[in-house]
Amino acid sequence: MDVSLTLIVIMAVLFAAGVYAMMERSLTRVLIGFLLLGNATNLLLLIVMGAPGAAPFYGEKGAVSDPLPQALTLTAIVITFAVSAFLLALIYRSWQLGQADTVEDDLGDIAVRERTDAEEDLIDDESSLDDEEATTDFVGVSTAPITVLNMRDHPSIVDDAPVDVPDARGAASRHPDADEPAGGSGDEKPDERGEQP
Amino acid sequence: MNALVPLIVMLPLLGAAVTLVFGRNPRLQVVVTTATLVAVSIIAAVLLAAVDAANQPFAVSVGGWPVPFGIILYVDRLAALLVLISSIVLLAVLLFSIGQGAADGAEETPISIFNPTYLILAAGIFDAFIAGDLFNLYVGFEILLVASYVLITLGSTESRIRTGAVYIVVSLVSSILFLAAIAMIYGAVGTVNLAQIAERVAQLPQETQFVLHLMLLVAFGIKAAIFPVSFWLPDSYPTAPAPVTAVFAGLLTKVGVYALIRTETQLFASNDINMLLQIVALATMVIGVLGAVAQAELKRILSFTLVSHVGYMIFGLAIATEDAIGATVYYIVHHIVVQTTLFLAVGLIERKAGSTSILRVSGLMKAAPVLAVLYFVPAINLGGLPPFSGFIGKVALFESAAAVGTPMMIVLIFGGILTSLLTLYALMRAWNLAFWREDDGAAENDGRIEYLGNAPAADEQGETRVIPPIMTYATAGMVAVTLALTVFAGPLYALCDRIGGGLLTPVTLEQIDEGAD
Numbered sequence: 145m146d147v148s149l150t151l152i153v154i155m156a157v158l159f160a161a162g163v164y165a166m167m168e169r170s171l172t173r174v175l176i177g178f179l180l181l182g183n184a185t186n187l188l189l190l191i192v193m194g195a196p197g198a199a200p201f202y203g204e205k206g207a208v209s210d211p212l213p214q215a216l217t218l219t220a221i222v223i224t225f226a227v228s229a230f231l232l233a234l235i236y237r238s239w240q241l242g243q244a245d246t247v248e249d250d251l252g253d254i255a256v257r258e259r260t261d262a263e264e265d266l267i268d269d270e271s272s273l274d275d276e277e278a279t280t281d282f283v284g285v286s287t288a289p290i291t292v293l294n295m296r297d298h299p300s301i302v303d304d305a306p307v308d309v310p311d312a313r314g315a316a317s318r319h320p321d322a323d324e325p326a327g328g329s330g331d332e333k334p335d336e337r338g339e340q341p
Numbered sequence: 342m343n344a345l346v347p348l349i350v351m352l353p354l355l356g357a358a359v360t361l362v363f364g365r366n367p368r369l370q371v372v373v374t375t376a377t378l379v380a381v382s383i384i385a386a387v388l389l390a391a392v393d394a395a396n397q398p399f400a401v402s403v404g405g406w407p408v409p410f411g412i413i414l415y416v417d418r419l420a421a422l423l424v425l426i427s428s429i430v431l432l433a434v435l436l437f438s439i440g441q442g443a444a445d446g447a448e449e450t451p452i453s454i455f456n457p458t459y460l461i462l463a464a465g466i467f468d469a470f471i472a473g474d475l476f477n478l479y480v481g482f483e484i485l486l487v488a489s490y491v492l493i494t495l496g497s498t499e500s501r502i503r504t505g506a507v508y509i510v511v512s513l514v515s516s517i518l519f520l521a522a523i524a525m526i527y528g529a530v531g532t533v534n535l536a537q538i539a540e541r542v543a544q545l546p547q548e549t550q551f552v553l554h555l556m557l558l559v560a561f562g563i564k565a566a567i568f569p570v571s572f573w574l575p576d577s578y579p580t581a582p583a584p585v586t587a588v589f590a591g592l593l594t595k596v597g598v599y600a601l602i603r604t605e606t607q608l609f610a611s612n613d614i615n616m617l618l619q620i621v622a623l624a625t626m627v628i629g630v631l632g633a634v635a636q637a638e639l640k641r642i643l644s645f646t647l648v649s650h651v652g653y654m655i656f657g658l659a660i661a662t663e664d665a666i667g668a669t670v671y672y673i674v675h676h677i678v679v680q681t682t683l684f685l686a687v688g689l690i691e692r693k694a695g696s697t698s699i700l701r702v703s704g705l706m707k708a709a710p711v712l713a714v715l716y717f718v719p720a721i722n723l724g725g726l727p728p729f730s731g732f733i734g735k736v737a738l739f740e741s742a743a744a745v746g747t748p749m750m751i752v753l754i755f756g757g758i759l760t761s762l763l764t765l766y767a768l769m770r771a772w773n774l775a776f777w778r779e780d781d782g783a784a785e786n787d788g789r790i791e792y793l794g795n796a797p798a799a800d801e802q803g804e805t806r807v808i809p810p811i812m813t814y815a816t817a818g819m820v821a822v823t824l825a826l827t828v829f830a831g832p833l834y835a836l837c838d839r840i841g842g843g844l845l846t847p848v849t850l851e852q853i854d855e856g857a858d
Contacts, residue, residue, distance in 0.1 A: 166514065171506060171510075174510055178513050178517075181517045182517065185517055185521050185524065188521055188524040188525070189520075189524045189527075191524075192524050192525070192528030210531075212527070212533070213524075213527065216523070216524075216527075216533075219476070219480065223480075223483045223487075223516075226487060227483075227487060227490075230490055230491075230509075231509070234490075234502065234505065234506065234509065237494075237497050237502055238502050238503075238506065241502060247503075247506045247507060247510065248503055250504070250507070250576040251503075252575070252579065252636075252638065252641055256635055256636065256637075
């Protein structure tokens with residue numbers, strides 16, 4: 145299969161630059177990296193189409209180029225376009241929330257890393273909790289599992305058991321509901337436009 | 342029967358369009374969404390019965406192009422079973438979210454956006470399951486991913502944007518890798534049709550096969566969250582709204598696993614990387630569950646067990662015998678249902694107790710006994726206690742591994758047992774602290790766990806909310822489905838065995854051609 149070396153070099157550079165840009169924490173750079181990677185992949189699809197110069201579609205005399213990669217590339221371009229639009233909205237929202245459009249460390253991970261000994265003890269020490277509560281010698285006491293499960297008329301159980309279909313409440317809360325998202329989407333659309341110029 | 346096949350994807354897309362048009366009428370939206378999912382589950386059930394009876398897959402070439410050229414939708418037993426089970430799960434989660442949306446109003450789950458996006462997500466999942474060519478699989482992935490981007494950042498709160506960014510960037514990378522892999526496979530074999538790729542790949546040199554195989558493995562591995570590329574999942578899933586997390590946990594990683602099954606059994610059956618898969622499976626199982634043991638927050642515990650249990654499916658794939666593939670399929674079905682149920686139950690716990698941290702929640706046994714049952718049954722099921730489906734799936738996997746009997750298999754079996762026990766440990770510790778601990782303990786602990794206030798990783802609501810009955814019903818319905826998987830394990834397992842047998846005999850183009858007539 146003959147392919148143009150220029151295309152391959154361009155594709156390689158685009159891939160390298162795209163991966164480099166995607167390594168950054170800034171979401172804007174991630175977006176740029178994603179666009180470069182998307183274009184690099186589209187070029188790859190064009191490269192696997194084979195030698196350039198053939199007629200683009202069927203019906204001509206002589207060699208015709210393979211139409212399938214063209215269709216794949218078009219689809220990929222559309223998908224990249226849609227995802228970029230979403231990313232722009234995400235970046236704008238992130239900036240709006242004062243996060244300076246960066247990808248941040250996961251707070252849950254930090255919480256686990258910085259957990260103090262006392263908290264570790266509470267988690268690990270449930271054996272002591274078990275000793276107090278979850279042994280057999282409390283059968284017959286009010287906290288025994290059998291007693292609790294049989295207390296169908298216990299006041300605190302009532303709000304948990306299925307009672308009725310929430311029609312009235314649903315209708316009441318659905319009205320503001322219908323307006324909210326409309327306002328929300330109204331916020332989103334200028335976001336994308338704001339980024340484009 | 343063939344006419345039913347495109348409906349699996351068309352109906353949700355059509356439903357999404359209708360719900361989008363009627364964005365100001367939430368009640369109509371809910372009716373349309375529910376009706377669509379009910380219709381798809383009926384169609385899937387009919388297709389499953391028909392495919393199983395006919396012993397031959399259905400195939401449709403969209404647009405009437407001759408078989409190797411057009412887009413092919415392809416339904417065999419595996420695809421039909423997974424479409425059926427995911428439509429049931431989607432339906433239950435939808436009911437749960439209806440309850441939540443009706444009770445909370447718009448600020449956390451804007452219904453008018455939620456319903457269309459949810460249906461598009463469903464369409465993407467179904468499309469990926471019935472895709473007959475690699476590019477259609479890619480399109481299915483993209484549809485479900487773009488819908489999932491919207492769902493995971495629903496309401497655009499600060500924490501959801503923060504964790505959503507991680508999820509989106511990781512998914513973008515995996516999509517690009519997948520697309521590049523498709524381009525290279527097309528360059529190597531000149532087709533994107535799954536059956537045709539399988540025929541032609543076998544003639545390539547082993548090294549070329551290995552490179553192409555590995556690219557697909559990494560792309561699908563990120564989506565399925567298998568070990569070296571799984572760290573995005575526990576970071577991003579817990580902050581989304583409860584129903585969204587539930588459906589993501591149940592279905593999205595399984596779509597990745599499904600793609601891996603197709604890759605291993607059909608596309609690259611001639612290229613053996615089972616040793617690599619075995620190592621990856623062991624690491625996924627053990628490292629994932631160790632993460633779960635370290636966590637003190639229920640949604641994060643569940644996210645880590647999700648990663649760890651994907652390892653069992655990779656384990657089954659890595660054994661690569663008919664029995665093992667059948668066991669893997671059974672395990673996938675079991676895990677889709679159980680993981681979703683657990684996330685729904687935790688969603689209820691969050692409403693009841695105002696938190697999902699096991700350090701804060703306490704005394705739920707007295708306050709909410711129904712909830713206790715809804716958490717306990719799927720929890721011991723996931724942990725693999727007999728007689729539940731988790732136990733059946735794991736025993737089947739271990740049996741087929743023991744039948745192969747290499748030293749690595751023995752190591753894997755022990756790894757699997759260890760993972761199962763540690764899962765049980767993590768879930769039962771949460772059970773002890775959240776349900777059995779006396780209520781007054783929580784106030785006394787509050788001072789000791791200040792870090793939770795400083796780092797609201799779980800997007801804590803900090804207040805208790807009423808649980809509408811429909812949410813309890815939806816969760817209870819899912820628990821009933823998990824029990825049904827146990828009660829009807831015989832016929833279901835026989836079906837999975839037939840799937841396992843069918844998958845390892847390669848599908849030829851002629852068969853697809855026949856199916857399309």
